[in-house]
Amino acid sequence: MEMLSIFQYSLIYNAFSFALAAMGAATLFLWFGRSQVSDHYKTAVTISGLVCAIATYHYLRIFESWEAAYQVKDGVLSATGVAFNDAYRYVDWLLTVPLLLVELVLVMRLSREETASKAKKLGFAAALMIILGYPGEIAADVPTRALWGTLSALPFLYIIWELYRGLGESIERQPANVRELIKKARLLTLASWGFYPIVFMAPYINISGGTAQTTIQVGYTIADLVAKAVFGIVIWMIAVQKSEAEKSGNH
């Protein structure tokens, strides 16, 4: 068991509760906001809300698992012997990470064939990235962690390539008023997703147990909030602006 200070324990505890509230709020915001976009964009916004709803569920589980793993009595922190279940994160990502890329493809409103082809390729690569990362996350030693981490980086690189090469051309065909916003959403995906491998690599360098665990848990939580809630709201903003422009006949 990692050696945690009470401060670190509380920081993680409060970060989980914050994420639970923020993901829940983002879910409701997006589902309410669904009525403000035209029919073409409703699916993208529905999925944005779903991703946050799935994350809300998992942060509730993560929060409760964290609560069960430790107890603080009279100012002393001790492990209860119940293991903290880290797998919830990977279960969450397996569902949500492909959906995040599908959101981005859907809000662009490409042709039906192009939408299906891009969504399939990107979704499959995203799922593969998560599946390959998990054996590394639970590995006891750094070389095993590094091996799976590196394998997981390959589909990640493919996703970056696809977002810039494959999707780049389609982005240039988007209406001028939203082109920059879509590029921002793409950049947000890369910036927030790029944070996960950094957190994943935290145990590579020699930092002590409690600090490593705090960095991993708080780091993943912040990255999740940006990648899902903030990203979802940007997708909704794109959908609102495209709906308005199309309603006034300017598309």
Place this chain on the structure above:
Amino acid sequence: MEMLSIFQYSLIYNAFSFALAAMGAATLFLWFGRSQVSDHYKTAVTISGLVCAIATYHYLRIFESWEAAYQVKDGVLSATGVAFNDAYRYVDWLLTVPLLLVELVLVMRLSREETASKAKKLGFAAALMIILGYPGEIAADVPTRALWGTLSALPFLYIIWELYRGLGESIERQPANVRELIKKARLLTLASWGFYPIVFMAPYINISGGTAQTTIQVGYTIADLVAKAVFGIVIWMIAVQKSEAEKSGNH
């Protein structure tokens, strides 16, 4: 552990339960009322409801944490050894205080650029104010509390300046029928927010533990109800009146 009387303990207990019920009721009122405003104001009302929903969640957590921290058996109050988690308030404010300012900006229906710029500036200052306040709240000694409290006052002063200087001019451009109501909403923000630093400073003066804790908990609870639920309903009233006026072509 603070020395609380049973009366003080019960007063705080019932205040938390009251806030939980009132915030939940305000949430539902605002979300039902969302269908009564025109599309331009739906986002402002959605967010007003969300702020109350996030507060409902946190009052549930605060209530349960309070319940776990003490027990009353045969008329004797004793601490259980489980710490009361005061951080929930700051976690709540970090999410809701920026959103309260966003509500006010959104209901004014400024241009897209002006909305984005005002919302960003005010939201960022609000988040900074909360982040700087927290180290003071958990500080063991009064000088440390006072230091962080003073730092936290700087973004607060900036917000006041922005609400009166920056937003004042935009308020004068609002339709006559709602101008006074928007000024009231602004005043409500200042009056209720001004209450927090007063409560924050309660431990500065030499009052005993139990009284200080009761003042802080009940004081913050009343301030939260005014700043979120009452304020949210005023925002909704502005949205209803503006929707009606715009429908009859008078805008």
